[in-house]
Amino acid sequence: PETDVRPVQITDSHLRKIKKNMPESIENREKRFIKEYGLSSDLSYQITRSINLGLFEQIVKETGVSPTLVAATLENTVVSLHRDQIPTEKLRDDHFHGLFHFLSQNEISSEAIPEVLTYLANNPESDTETAVEASGLGMASSDEVEKIIKKLVTDRKAFILKQGERSIGALMGDAMKELRGKADGKTVNELLRKEIQILLNS
Template sequence: SKSKLVHRAIKRGSKALAVCLPRFKGILGAELQPKRRFGTELADYARQWSGVGGIVHSDELPGYGIDATIVKELQDALRCSENDAFVIVIDESSKALDAINVVKKRAAYALIGVPKETRAANPDGTTRYMRPQPGAARMYPETDIPPITVTEELLKEAERYRPPTPDEKVRQLIKHYELSRELAWQLTHSEYLSLFERIAEKYRDSVAPTIIASTLVSTLKSLASEGVPVENITDEHLEELFKALARGALSKEAIPEVLKAWVHEPGAPLNKILDKLALRPLTRDELERIVDSIISKYREQIARRGERAFGLVMGRVMDRVRGRADGRVVAEVVRAKLREVLKGS
């Protein structure tokens, strides 16, 4: 044959198989729908069940570089009479054999009637074979997709994409982000896991992952229990919040108040919310001046209690600076100032 189609397929190592369909001459070329013939139906079945690219049938020959001489030789080889048709499949040996068997079965069923099947819609309004209709034949094995041989190589490849189990994920969070087991478990079983990992990877150098995690699984839950409409807070709001925390635009103590205010103005920029709440972070000098004023006010009690006055001073300072200064920084300044006062007394 001079057919380029045949030569290319044979070069790839494909095999050509054919089957004679008695008394089907003219039927394979019969148009059932616009631009779709019975041969097209057979091709759809062959593609769906065997994975071949298509079929060639005698009603469309000569064609594809297969001339009348070759057609006659094929008819003779297949012992086809004048009223018979034949189908050729060129593909891998196993696929081609599967396709030939499917074509034979579908052609034989045409003598009974129209099979019960689910059909897919084509863009031009015609339909094509998709799968058998639901029923006992569809239960086992699954007929929506062709069978796949599960090999050791396939299993190894699948293992690369296997997500961790919940227990494995908890261990990963504990190891990678130094979270407590309880916090890691809550995250793993929450809707915020992927958001946490995204934010923590961005800002973990500036914001402790524990703060991010507790905000997502504890703070939001606590606010919701108070009737705060936390559903107004989106992932974008939370990313902006931790971005601001990372650059020092607010303290972690301010997070609940900021979220509580932001839910009522979700379209407002974070800066506007911070200004409205007067939660701009204090500078170190501003914090030290506030601590000095508290110590001055309670000097007598400090003198009596000594270092035990830390709790008193810390409490009064936090009443003034809560949400505008990090608690650890406040404690550091209070201790340093108390040491100075007690040392000089």
């Protein structure tokens, strides 16, 4: 032992203080994200070890968008686009901030995310507003959506009468393709079910 230095007694209080000031371990952060943000264990594992960690926390805090959607976009959607030869390395943090701001304001739907990111990756000098306008991905009005759904149900009348409620799956795919991300899936599904029931009960 060092004879010129007085011994320091380590108390429980010291230990608690040291523990409090220690940086959060990845494992503890992973558990916290599952509890705090409602992420799946897989998504929490990914984002806590990702270079996008700081960006994820900023976006969730600033926009209030679903943490699962933010994490899945940063970790999965971008990877998927990269596999499709989209130059995702050109995407900047402000592109993502703009994207999720638009989502939080209900100016685009989550279904539009891949197309908006594709435009921004191919045109990195652009901003989200330009990308949404150029891609024609602004949210459709409720009247527009209803009009498209009614036309689809009318056009597929024979199929619906034959398949009954089972037709919802096929029609949902057709509707989302027609709307190209201009309406969220939940709204489209509800309208489709309503129109199908009207037809089946007529």
